[in-house]
Amino acid sequence: MQNMPSILTPDFGLLFWMLLAFLVVLFVLAKFAFPAITGAVEERKRFIDESLKNAREANERLATIEAKSAQLLKEAREQQAQILQEAKRTGENIIAEARAKAQAEGRKDLEAAKAQIAVEKENALRDIRSQVVGLSLQIAEKVVRGSLADDKAQQAYIERLLAEQTQQP
Amino acid sequence: MRKRIHTPGLLRLLPALLAVALLFAATPLRAAEEKAEIDVKEAVLGHMSDAYDWHITTWNGHHVSIPLPVIVRSQRDGRWHVFSSARFGHDGKETYEGFYIDEERQGKVYERGYDARPWDISITKDVVQIWINIVILLVVFLTCARWYRKRNVQDAAPGGFVGMMEVLVVAINDDLIKASIGEKHYRRYAPYLLTVFFFLLVTNLMGLIPIFPGGANVTGNITITFLFATITFLFINLLGNREYWKEIFWPDVPTWMKCPVPLMPVIELFGIFTKPFALMVRLFANMLAGHAIILSLTCVIFITWQVNALVGTSLSAVSFLMILFMDLLELLVAFIQAYVFTMLSAVFIGMSLPEHHKA
Numbered sequence: 001m002q003n004m005p006s007i008l009t010p011d012f013g014l015l016f017w018m019l020l021a022f023l024v025v026l027f028v029l030a031k032f033a034f035p036a037i038t039g040a041v042e043e044r045k046r047f048i049d050e051s052l053k054n055a056r057e058a059n060e061r062l063a064t065i066e067a068k069s070a071q072l073l074k075e076a077r078e079q080q081a082q083i084l085q086e087a088k089r090t091g092e093n094i095i096a097e098a099r100a101k102a103q104a105e106g107r108k109d110l111e112a113a114k115a116q117i118a119v120e121k122e123n124a125l126r127d128i129r130s131q132v133v134g135l136s137l138q139i140a141e142k143v144v145r146g147s148l149a150d151d152k153a154q155q156a157y158i159e160r161l162l163a164e165q166t167q168q169p
Numbered sequence: 170m171r172k173r174i175h176t177p178g179l180l181r182l183l184p185a186l187l188a189v190a191l192l193f194a195a196t197p198l199r200a201a202e203e204k205a206e207i208d209v210k211e212a213v214l215g216h217m218s219d220a221y222d223w224h225i226t227t228w229n230g231h232h233v234s235i236p237l238p239v240i241v242r243s244q245r246d247g248r249w250h251v252f253s254s255a256r257f258g259h260d261g262k263e264t265y266e267g268f269y270i271d272e273e274r275q276g277k278v279y280e281r282g283y284d285a286r287p288w289d290i291s292i293t294k295d296v297v298q299i300w301i302n303i304v305i306l307l308v309v310f311l312t313c314a315r316w317y318r319k320r321n322v323q324d325a326a327p328g329g330f331v332g333m334m335e336v337l338v339v340a341i342n343d344d345l346i347k348a349s350i351g352e353k354h355y356r357r358y359a360p361y362l363l364t365v366f367f368f369l370l371v372t373n374l375m376g377l378i379p380i381f382p383g384g385a386n387v388t389g390n391i392t393i394t395f396l397f398a399t400i401t402f403l404f405i406n407l408l409g410n411r412e413y414w415k416e417i418f419w420p421d422v423p424t425w426m427k428c429p430v431p432l433m434p435v436i437e438l439f440g441i442f443t444k445p446f447a448l449m450v451r452l453f454a455n456m457l458a459g460h461a462i463i464l465s466l467t468c469v470i471f472i473t474w475q476v477n478a479l480v481g482t483s484l485s486a487v488s489f490l491m492i493l494f495m496d497l498l499e500l501l502v503a504f505i506q507a508y509v510f511t512m513l514s515a516v517f518i519g520m521s522l523p524e525h526h527k528a
Binding site: 004005006007008009010011012013014015016017018019021022023025026028029030032033034035036037038039040041043044046 | 172214218219240275276277288289290291295296297299300303308310311313314315317318320322323324334335338339342358360363364368386389390391392393395396406413421457505
């Protein structure tokens with residue numbers, strides 16, 4: 001053993017110090033260094049995984065929201081078109097009805113006016129007729145009275161009366 | 170003009186290297202004439218071995234080194250003696266309080282009058298290197314850990330140095346430890362294996378730095394790899410489950426192979442020890458070989474200068490390029506060996522926790 005180079009034979013002193021030094025460094029690194037590093041890396045890995053998962057979920061949610069909003073938009077458009085169409089139809093109906101009503105009203109008024117006119121006319125005719133009768137009676141009365149007095153006078157009288165009559169409205 | 174652009178970088182660099190080598194030619198040439206033969210084996214082994222002081226350089230025959238504390242227990246009075254390694258004198262040949270360095274017996278401290286080695290827990294060069302590496306590890310990882318403690322999950326991931334360490338830690342933790350041991354049990358072993366990986370990585374890398382804060386051959390010393398292999402061995406065999414022991418003593422082989430002659434159980438039992446032994450030798454041999462090659466290539470420079478200036482200059486340039494290549498290779502090896510040690514430890518631990526018996 002003692003003829004061999006010293007690097008080939010274990011040495012107690014070196015072994016002792018190496019073991020001591022190694023235990024010190026192992027204790028410190030195992031307690032304070034490696035767990036901090038590997039722990040941080042693992043934590044970061046978990047954080048990244050979680051973030052990815054969240055992002056994926058958010059994307060999925062966004063996709064469904066987009067689909068839903070597109071659906072809503074489509075429905076809204078359809079409804080809008082329908083409402084517009086209905087409104088148009090309703091408008092047309094109202095106009096048509098109004099027109100029909102106006103026509104009917106106009107016709108009714110016209111008829112009423114016509115009836116009124118007819119009544120008025122009847123009344124006027126009746127008035128004229130009664131006045132004519134009255135006049136005729138008066139004339140006849142006066143003619144009868146004049147003829148009774150003088151032919152000439154009668155004649156003149158009738159003429160005067162007639163003149164009066166024609167002058168008088 | 171066009172041709173010069175296409176000249177490879179190294180070839181363009183070569184004249185410059187030669188010039189630098191020539192510039193320094195004068196001093197070593199004179200020194201070489203004065204000095205005796207260079208003992209390559211001694212130089213290489215000396216640089217790779219543990220020592221009681223940290224040798225920096227030798228200047229005009231004077232050793233410039235950092236003295237380190239020697240801690241030995243005397244067999245004579247049974248007390249611990251603590252003194253500076255400078256007490257052994259300038260060339261380490263003096264005796265202090267009855268202790269001396271025996272060059273014949275691995276250059277260890279012995280006590281006069283006693284044949285056995287005293288208890289010796291001196292702070293040697295390797296011990297200092299280990300503590301330097303551990304301070305580096307603690308500074309690096311506690312800085313990183315503090316970065317995380319100051320922030321929460323929703324903050325940005327770290328960049329720069331902390332980001333790099335995070336990538337390394339996560340790669341070792343997830344792709345190596347978790348993959349080899351399995352999701353269920355790996356948390357119990359992760360701190361140990363992570364610490365082993367980073368300690369070996371830092372130690373291997375520091376071993377490549379040729380000057381003071383680094384340069385000690387720690388992982389290329391069998392004591393160190395023996396310790397780590399032993400800890401892994403204990404993890405495997407103390408925490409192995411029933412299935413593991415059943416596969417050793419009653420493996421799934423035809424009955425005649427395990428009874429009456431326990432052929433397979435003996436082989437399996439042998440395997441318990443060969444696995445950590447392979448771990449120990451692999452790391453040790455790889456790091457030792459790397460250091461030995463680099464040191465030998467460095468010795469080439471000094472040997473060839475003893476021949477003459479021309480040979481010295483030209484071969485030094487070649488040697489320089491090869492050292493450069495080896496250093497780059499060793500950078501890779503430093504990582505690979507730390508990785509392989511951790512991976513095999515994790516795989517062996519994983520094998521000690523079989524989930525269910527394969528039918």
